[in-house]
Amino acid sequence: MNLQGILNEIEHTDPEFYERTSQRRHILKSFGSKVALAALPFALGSLFKKAYGKSTDLVLDTLNFALTLEYLEAEFYMMGNNASGLIPAGPAVNALAKIGADEAAHVNFLKTAISAAGGTPVAKPTFDFSGGNGSGNGPFKTAFTDYDLFLAVAQTFEDTGVRAYKGQAGNLMASNDVLTAALNIHSVEARHASHIRQMRKARGAAVKPWITGSDSGGIGAAVQASYNGEDVTTQAGINILNINGKSISSNAASEAFDEPLTKMDILAIVDPFIV
Numbered sequence: 001m002n003l004q005g006i007l008n009e010i011e012h013t014d015p016e017f018y019e020r021t022s023q024r025r026h027i028l029k030s031f032g033s034k035v036a037l038a039a040l041p042f043a044l045g046s047l048f049k050k051a052y053g054k055s056t057d058l059v060l061d062t063l064n065f066a067l068t069l070e071y072l073e074a075e076f077y078m079m080g081n082n083a084s085g086l087i088p089a090g091p092a093v094n095a096l097a098k099i100g101a102d103e104a105a106h107v108n109f110l111k112t113a114i115s116a117a118g119g120t121p122v123a124k125p126t127f128d129f130s131g132g133n134g135s136g137n138g139p140f141k142t143a144f145t146d147y148d149l150f151l152a153v154a155q156t157f158e159d160t161g162v163r164a165y166k167g168q169a170g171n172l173m174a175s176n177d178v179l180t181a182a183l184n185i186h187s188v189e190a191r192h193a194s195h196i197r198q199m200r201k202a203r204g205a206a207v208k209p210w211i212t213g214s215d216s217g218g219i220g221a222a223v224q225a226s227y228n229g230e231d232v233t234t235q236a237g238i239n240i241l242n243i244n245g246k247s248i249s250s251n252a253a254s255e256a257f258d259e260p261l262t263k264m265d266i267l268a269i270v271d272p273f274i275v
Contacts, residue, residue: 167260
């Protein structure tokens, strides 16, 4: 769930948002703690109403945009987990069930938050997980019968989500509470990405738990947009190749950081999967 993006969009458009709420710090700290997930939508809806007196188009549009992306991931894992004979018996069954449950919880969170804020959750789109823009004949058309391809698509969705979070993080630097909450959620998504990659590695794929350069991990050109730009070796204006006389390769330098993706980047990447 891109809660970081939601909060950042609000703060960016209305810098006084948090000043409108007398208990904002307490609520936002709760997002970063192990508060029951079910309680968060009501707190979020209450926060919006307290800040503005009513829901705004900005709040609802942002929540519904995030909900559409979460629908995609939740539906993908639901279909995979329900596909007869797709997932081999053993640890993979529980691992993918857990990830799927996380994504379904994100959907429920956003739907409840939108309703609590006085809005109407956007309807779930029709998805084409073949990546064929509704034709059903895209490059991933066998994703629910070919387990290795299923994991490859899952990896791409997770890696893309991690980069989307980082695309918003810089705008949160002035608000420690919001940044902390967003990065806590971001870390869960990153663990999903790492776990899927390790599942692929166990089946022989040449991947690490993190992205190396702009390498898709053998998935190929159909997903390259999710990895373009990851080969950056300069951070904060400093090239970390062989920094301070240390032997640091371009691969190692690129592996140390995930590069951001913009909202437009994300829309272009997911468009082939939405009818």
